Amino acid sequence: MIAYFIPPEKLGTPPMSDSPWELLPTASNHAQSLDGLYILLTAVTGISFVLVIGTMFYFMWKYKMKSEDDKTSPLTHNGKLEFAWSAIPAIFLMVFFVWGELDFVKLSSPPADSIDIHVTGQKWYWTFEYPGRPVAATTEVEDGEIAPLLVVPKGQAVRLTMTSKDVIHSFYIPAFRVKKDVVPGRYTYVWFEATELGDFPVFCTEYCGDEHSSMLAVVRVVEPEDYKAEVAAATTLEQGEGESLEQFGEKVYKAFACNSCHNTDATRKVGPGFGGLYGKSENLADGSSVEADENYIRESIMEPNAKIVAGYTPQMPSFAGQINDEQLNALIAYIKSLK
Template sequence: MIATFIPPEKLGTPSMSDSPWELLPTASNHAASLDWLYLALTIVCGISFVLVIGAMFYFMWKYKKRSDEDRTSPLTHNGRLEFAWSAIPAVFLMLFFIQGEIDFVKLSAPPADAIDISITAEKWKWTIEYPGRSAASTTEVLDGEIAPLLVVPKGQPVRLLMSSKDVIHSLYIPAFRVKKDVVPGRYAFVWFTAIEEGTFPLFCTEYCGDEHSSMLAVVKVVPPEDYEAEVRAATTLEQGAGETIEAFGEKVYKAMACNSCHNPDASVKVGPGFGGLFGKTESMTDGSSLTVDENYLRESIYQPNAKVVAGFTPQMPSFAGQINDEQMNALIAYIKSLK
């Protein structure tokens, strides 16, 4: 189970179009239909605005009181005109409703052969699990920071089954035109068929705490024949050839979202900073004290509430079953290297 946190100083929305006036890429089967509805609504609203405001200014000029002898017209109404300005908007509203209902039903009915991918939301990360694999994915984005990677095959329907561990989150993939709130205690889903290869950003669009804007991920659309290999590569967190154990430990530190709560220096975030932590004597909430060594770090990662440092609350989740021995050794080596 691998996720991450993007530091606020490195936040940035990847460009998805050459101009802010252009529509986003139509990278899923839903995009073109929803774009048509959006453009139609925008055009009709724009025309209505011009007609209404134009008529208002015209009448203000034409029927302006020019002298005390001016009198109001004896006409009280025009039945045909009143019917027209009610009937014509009603027709457009019905057309918009019908198209919106068609798109809603389409978004709510995934095909039976859709690939199921599970996504768990929590402050402040996305955990992605593929069928038959328990590890979530990673990729490098935003100046080398590691972010969750959702790999999907081009041309095949995908259903995202989503849940939340804490508060309300909201998954949004702009290029696919899919968005869904993820509510604690229940499952939500969205589905799509990606029709354009490439990488696209994924956001949380429901405020979920002070690091809400850092809850980012990347969607990578790959050819169907490459999908299994891409998933295997993305869900493997191993030490690379020639990579030092400390460098691999830093990769684990970012991939497991340790940096969402712990800075690599001594400054305090949600939890204590890792800089200079190893070998330091810490006071616990129960009044005891201990020296930070390998055993303490291991216990704190697997059983974070067993010993809580004074001044902090027991809110760290357990990583038991998520970090293997090789990753644990590398993570501890990385923490020991931080001064």
């Protein structure tokens, strides 16, 4: 599983509307119906606000006490009026419920021929895995930075099977109007059919820790005939021609989200910094010490809870079965190069 923690400023400007009074781009089959419900809710509540507050001020003005001799009207109620102000809102509430329920059922019931993609949430990044591909999808977004990438074909149904490794996250694509909680210990599902080509931002909308706001990714909508090639390109992590082992190791470091928890200098983050780590004597939580050589670094990646550095808690997941020997050797070479 490969993903990348990326600061918001590196993602670029999301393709949002030019004006705060405009709706977001509509880039999926769900967007138009949900926008219609949103507009109806806004219109009804806005009109209701004006009517209620306006009537209140009118009555305050018309029936204000003008003298000490003013008496309250003997009328106690108006049956027709009371029925109207109960029945009319009830009708609108039923319309809201039925419309929302139909959209919810549609959002939760993917077609049988949907493309299946597995999504994993973890502090603080997304992982997208495709059937038959050993590496999760990533893309270069800016200045050599890498972000998790969800590649989908235009006009075809895509089902996301989602789970979390740690806490509750919430997967949200604003332009698609798709949002679903991602829960540890179970699977949740959502589907969509993209209708517009281009790149669209993904957010986590459930507070999940310090770097919650940076838990970002990219959805790339491509033509159906380009889909397989785009997925193959996004799920390939190999040493390029003319690329040094350390340079490839830096790509692995970013692609496997090492920088979500480890800085490239000696400063601590969630875990220890990598700067000057190689050859250093590390004090462990059990009171012993160990030299940070190749074997220690390898063990820390494959079995991170075998030796916990003093002052840290066992939070790092194991990458056994996810990173191959070539990628691991390159990552170790990159860590060794950091001073």
